[in-house]
Amino acid sequence: PLRRPGSLRFAVYRNRDAAHPRRKHRRILVRARQAETERLSYVGDNFSSGVMASDALCRYFVGVLDKDSGQMEVYNAEIFNMQPLLNVSTILPLCNEDADKPEDVYKFEDILSPAEYEALQAPAAAFVNITAEEIAKKTEDKSHCSFVLEELKFLPTDEKSRDHKARCLWFLDTLIKFSYLKVIKKKYPMGPECPHIISRKLMKNFTSLTYNNGSVQNLISASMKTKITAYVIALALHINNFQTDLTVLQNDMKLQESRMTDIARAMRLKISKVKGLLGLENDHNHKLGTLSLPLPVQKASGNQQKRKKMN
Incomplete structure (x- = not known):
């Protein structure tokens, strides 16, 4: 209603x-x-x-x-x-339609710059060395989103790959937590453990400026939450070999299924139904998003040409 x-x-x-x-x-x-x-x-x-x-x-x-x-x-x-x-030029990550590999459609460096990625080493160290007991405790406390808690169970044994995935998961978890905020009242809203370069990225790229009682405020509007969701999906695709459970991300982001599906389709993902992981909420009829080549043709493109003829 x-x-x-x-x-x-x-x-x-x-x-x-x-x-x-x-x-x-x-x-x-x-x-x-x-x-x-x-x-x-x-x-x-x-x-x-x-x-x-x-x-x-x-x-x-x-x-x-x-x-x-x-x-x-x-x-x-x-x-x-x-x-x-959706205004794809301002909300969705840069899409390389001419890519010949899925990993080049939404390039990793367009999600995290080399300097930002380097800054994640320190806060992500806790994920690198995490134990099964610590994961169980974090799951009980719900201190991280479901997607991250599940992926922490499957960290690679290879040191370099393990560190890479830990950094990605830490940033994804931070993005999702950041999306819960409305008006940003602190300079570093994600706390002292969040690197300053990451805090600046969040404030610059994922908030809108508004005026209230003569002062400037940063807020997370509906369009900014959509942008955060798009970047979360793009990062989850890199983490999960370009196929990810959209329903888990939808629940973590506290979104309606239709909104998550709209964003995924705008990002040119193929969507299918699968059974979710046992133990997760609503483990039946999960939506799986897959980024594969060739990219699906955007259905809206034909309508855009028709609209140009309209007053």
């Missing part, structure tokens, strides 16, 4: 070719964000390939009740399937 239905604002765009028998009926419905703190923009239309063919055979109506008179007026209506609109 909508918390504040009165605050919703929509815009309708119609095709300017009023003489064309088909184009004159084309409409685009947009629900735009009113502020950076709100949800993503949503877009729907009545002419793209995603519109159900059965809609052309049906008539829809909406009733408007006059509370004073108790009378209802009925109007013709049209169904629009609204989808979130």
Whole structure:
């Protein structure tokens, strides 16, 4: 249910070719964000390939009740399937569509620079040397997200690979914990153990600036949480050989399944259903995201060309 239905604002765009028998009926419905703190923009239309063919055979109506008179007026209506609109250039990690290997689609150095990666050595050392008893204790305390706790059970024995995975897991865990915050009131919100270069990265790349009572604040808006989620997915793909359990990440990020699926599809992942790991919450019907080549064609691209013709 909508918390504040009165605050919703929509815009309708119609095709300017009023003489064309088909184009004159084309409409685009947009629900735009009113502020950076709100949800993503949503877009729907009545002419793209995603519109159900059965809609052309049906008539829809909406009733408007006059509370004073108790009378209802009925109007013709049209169904629009609204989808979130992601600004891929600012929210998703840089995608190399010409990559010939999955690891080059979302390059690791675009997620963590060499200097940032180097800074993770000290805080990740606790993961490198972790014991089974410590993992069990952390699981009981829920001190880390489920994805990280599960992956800690399978650290490589090779020293270099073990250190690499530990650094990745520490940063992924920090990203997820950072996403829980709303307004950032501290200069180093993740505590003294977080390297300053990582704190600066979080503040610069994953927060929005807003003004409140004459002062500037950093906040994690809905679009910034989407960006954090995209980077979490990209890092999880590097950790798990480019195939990862989206449902576990979704639960860790406290997101709805539809939001996680939308982001994964925007990142060109192939999504399938699998049985989750035993013992995890909702261990049936997990969504598995796979990054493989060739990349799936983005379905929205055809609609983008059509929208350019609209006023």
